Amino acid sequence: MRTGKEYLDSLKDGRTVLVDGKAVEDVTEHPAFNRAAKTMAELFDLAADPNNNMQAHAEEIDGLANRVFMAPRSSEELKLRRQAIECWAKHTHGWVGRSPDHVGTFFSCFGTHLEVFNTENGDFSENMRNYYKRILSENLYVSYAIIPPQVSRATTASGWEGDYLQVGVVRETEEGLIVRGSQMLATGGAIADEVFITCIKPLGPDDVDFAISFALPISTDGLKLYCRRPYAPAATSEFDYPLTTRYDEPDSLVVFDDVLVPWDRVFINRDIAALRSQFFDTGAHVLGNWQAQIRFSTKLKFIAGVARKVTQVNGTDKIPGVQEKLGELAALISGVESGVLAAEYTAEPDAAGVIIPGKRALYGAMGLQAETYPRVITILRDLVGGGVLQLPSSVTDMVSEVTKGDLEHYIQSPGVSSEERVKLFKLAWDIIGSEFSGRHQQYEMFYAGAPFVVKGAYTYRNFGYEEFVAELDDFLSQYNVHGKKE
Ligand SMILES: Cc1cc2nc3c(=O)[nH]c(=O)nc-3n(C[C@H](O)[C@H](O)[C@H](O)COP(=O)(O)OP(=O)(O)OC[C@H]3O[C@@H](n4cnc5c(N)ncnc54)[C@H](O)[C@@H]3O)c2cc1C
Numbered sequence: 426m427r428t429g430k431e432y433l434d435s436l437k438d439g440r441t442v443l444v445d446g447k448a449v450e451d452v453t454e455h456p457a458f459n460r461a462a463k464t465m466a467e468l469f470d471l472a473a474d475p476n477n478n479m480q481a482h483a484e485e486i487d488g489l490a491n492r493v494f495m496a497p498r499s500s501e502e503l504k505l506r507r508q509a510i511e512c513w514a515k516h517t518h519g520w521v522g523r524s525p526d527h528v529g530t531f532f533s534c535f536g537t538h539l540e541v542f543n544t545e546n547g548d549f550s551e552n553m554r555n556y557y558k559r560i561l562s563e564n565l566y567v568s569y570a571i572i573p574p575q576v577s578r579a580t581t582a583s584g585w586e587g588d589y590l591q592v593g594v595v596r597e598t599e600e601g602l603i604v605r606g607s608q609m610l611a612t613g614g615a616i617a618d619e620v621f622i623t624c625i626k627p628l629g630p631d632d633v634d635f636a637i638s639f640a641l642p643i644s645t646d647g648l649k650l651y652c653r654r655p656y657a658p659a660a661t662s663e664f665d666y667p668l669t670t671r672y673d674e675p676d677s678l679v680v681f682d683d684v685l686v687p688w689d690r691v692f693i694n695r696d697i698a699a700l701r702s703q704f705f706d707t708g709a710h711v712l713g714n715w716q717a718q719i720r721f722s723t724k725l726k727f728i729a730g731v732a733r734k735v736t737q738v739n740g741t742d743k744i745p746g747v748q749e750k751l752g753e754l755a756a757l758i759s760g761v762e763s764g765v766l767a768a769e770y771t772a773e774p775d776a777a778g779v780i781i782p783g784k785r786a787l788y789g790a791m792g793l794q795a796e797t798y799p800r801v802i803t804i805l806r807d808l809v810g811g812g813v814l815q816l817p818s819s820v821t822d823m824v825s826e827v828t829k830g831d832l833e834h835y836i837q838s839p840g841v842s843s844e845e846r847v848k849l850f851k852l853a854w855d856i857i858g859s860e861f862s863g864r865h866q867q868y869e870m871f872y873a874g875a876p877f878v879v880k881g882a883y884t885y886r887n888f889g890y891e892e893f894v895a896e897l898d899d900f901l902s903q904y905n906v907h908g909k910k911e
Contacts, residue, residue: 426469426472426473426480426489426564427469427473427563428469428470428473429463429465429466429467429469429470430466431469432465432466432469432564432566433453433462433463433466435618436451436453436462437451437453438644439644440452440615440643440644440648441644441648441650442615442643442650442652442675443649443650443651443652444457444652452616456655456657456658457615457652457655457657457658457673457675458616458655458657458675460671461521461613461616461657461671461672461674461675462616464516464517464521464672465521465524465525465613465616467516468516468517468524468525469564471513472491472493472509472513472564477509478492478505478508478509478512479492479493479509479513480492481495481502481505483495483561485536485537485557485561486558486561486562488561488562490561490562490564491509491529491561491564492505492506492509493509493510493513493526493529493530494525494526494529494532494533494560494561494564495533496533496534496537496712496779497712497779497780498774498779498780499780500769500772500780502780503772503780503782504769507719507765507769509526510526510716510720511723513526514719514720514723514724517671517672518723518724519720519721519722519723519724519726520671520672520727520865521672521674521720522612522674522717522720522872523568523612523613523674524613525565525566527713527716527720528567528569528621528713529560529565530712530713530715530716531569531704531710531712531713532556532557532560532567532709533709533712534707534708534709534712534713535553535557535703535709536553536554536556536557536558536560537557537707537777537779538706538707538709538779539553539554541699541703541707542692542693542703544693544696545696545698546693546694546695546696546699547691547694549692549693549694552688552690552691552692553692555689556690556692565618565619566617566618566619567617567618567619567620567621567640568611568612568614568617568619568620568621568643569611569620569621569622569623570608570610570611570614570620570621570678570679571608571621571622571623571624571625572608572609572610572624572626573608573609573624573626573635574590574591574607574608574609575609576591581626581628581629581631581632581635582632582635583629583631583635584631588605589605589606590606590607591606591607591608591624591635592606592607592608592622592635592637592679592681593634593635593637594634594637594694594695595683597694598685600685600687600688601686601687601690602639602686602688603683603684603685603686604622604637604639604681604684604686605681605682605684606635606680606681607678607679607680608624608678609678609679610676610677610678611650611676611678611679612674612675612868612872613674614643614650614676614677614679615643615652615675616674616675618642619640619641619642619643620640620641620643620648621638621639621640622637622638622639622640622641622679623638623639623692623693623700623703624636624637625704625874627701628697630697632697633695633696634695636695636696636699636700637686637691637693637694638692638700638703639692639693640690641684641690645684645685646685647681647682647683647684647685648679648680648682648684649679649680649682650678650679650680651677651678651679652675652676652677653675653677653864654860655673655675656669656859656861656864657670657673659860660861661819661820661821664820664823664848665819665851666851666859666861667848667851667855668852668861668862669855669859669860672861673861676864708775708779708781710883711781711784712779712781712782714787714788714791715765715768715769715782717872717873718764718765718787718790718791719765721794721798722758722761722762722764722765725757725758725761725762725801728754728758728801728805729754729755729758731805731853731856732751732754732804732805732808733751734849735805735809735812735850735853736751736808738838738845738846738849739810739812740838747808750804750807750808751808753804754801754805757797757800757801758801760790760793760797761790761794761797764787764789764790764791765790767786768782768783768784768787768790769783770783770786771785771786784887785887785888787887788883788887788888789884789888791873791879791883791884792879792880792883792884794869794870794873795871795876795879798870799866799870802856802857802862802866805853805856805857806857809850809853809857812853813850813853813854813858814854815836815850816836816847816850816851816854817832817847823843823844823847832847
């Protein structure tokens with residue numbers, strides 16, 4: 426199985442990653458990406474270690490593969506899959522949203538529902554079969570950009586001024602499709618092997634040129650990644666910014682300058698209905714978002730640990746009002762964990778025999794995520810008070826002869842050394858106040874779609890209101906103005 430070193434070596438491939446007006450020569454060396462890439466390498470090493478039980482036999486390749494890329498075919502396999510996802514999530518404490526298991530999970534459903542890629546505009550099912558086999562056998566790290574760029578949400582791309590702002594087909598050649606345009610927002614793209622491009626937002630009949638689905642290596646000619654401001658380079662040290670330094674996964678706008686997508690990399694070509702089917706008729710949206718909730722739950726439990734420890738250090742944990750706040754935090758977090766486990770408990774096989782987690786539980790937890798996460802952060806913000814600012818300017822103050830004496834004396838708590846206290850509160854700041862933390866708030870609120878989409882399209886539609894309305898109708902039918910019906 427692919428090791429972390431092999432993954433890091435493979436990133437030196439001439440990819441076009443743009444930061445501060447120029448192309449990055451080597452993402453494994455650049456301060457914006459090297460630590461995040463190292464974190465991903467650690468994940469590959471964890472998967473390669475048989476002691477972590479992340480490997481299993483995959484029938485599609487008749488060989489060993491990473492469970493996080495495999496389609497579960499029994500309840501036991503679903504549970505083992507969750508445990509494998511947890512193994513990775515615990516390593517990053519949930520602070521890496523787009524580890525390779527995220528998009529890889531979507532492909533485990535695409536690759537087992539090939540019929541969806543046999544479309545009216547071409548049969549691309551063999552392409553998907555072969556691509557999925559590559560993910561399994563090569564442990565590919567695929568990122569994705571499946572949202573049209575934010576230009577105007579008043580119309581879809583066909584209504585925008587300016588050609589090909591969203592990525593679309595310019596022409597077909599014997600070799601494949603020539604695509605031009607952009608797509609948001611490939612988290613992890615700069616340090617991934619490949620990027621999957623498609624569109625999950627509904628398109629109109631005039632948008633057919635944008636109704637495509639394909640995957641390409643990041644190093645493809647003409648493919649460019651425009652990264653947001655990276656936070657890791659400005660982080661003074663691991664001690665000052667323990668999360669920013671390790672987990673600043675890059676987000677980027679993906680731009681295609683008349684890029685050739687070879688035919689064997691095309692999964693859907695100009696087919697609006699097939700775009701929806703790939704996500705919603707294969708189980709991919711459910712299993713993929715279940716992975717995301719497992720990761721989210723892991724992160725929330727890490728934050729719970731920080732909150733509890735802060736109250737211990739500050740001596741506030743015996744105060745009933747503080748215990749109530751910790752209780753609210755516990756309720757929010759156990760609600761998410763329960764959603765994950767309830768989705769597993771209510772999972773059922775689909776027509777292809779793939780076990781798909783229960784939608785009511787999954788989309789129920791997701792529906793509140795845009796409120797749960799900010800509330801969790803607000804509670805932690807409340808509990809830490811000004812302690813996150815009563816801190817040395819950097820770790821240098823802690824070792825300088827000029828400053829360390831005062832800091833050791835004044836910044837401490839009963840039974841807690843200055844170093845321990847500062848460490849804890851600097852971590853808390855990286856959760857609630859750093860630029861990295863702000864990006865995380867945005868991530869948790871938006872990664873699965875804007876809240877109006879998650880609640881309106883996923884939670885509402887998958888709750889199963891019909892069942893309860895039928896029950897209610899039965900109840901209402903039992904009496905009328907004349908009393909109880911016989
Ligand atoms: C940190 C981060 C990482 C991301 N990583 C990825 C990634 O790896 N891959 C990927 O494909 N995408 C990624 N995304 C993009 C994400 O999928 C989108 O942000 C999400 O789908 C919402 O789309 P949008 O940002 O264009 O918001 P919009 O759809 O423009 O919505 C923004 C707001 O406008 C309002 N609004 C807009 N339209 C309507 C409407 N019709 N009805 C009611 N209100 C409306 C709502 O208030 C809404 O919250 C990421 C986003 C973030 C923030």
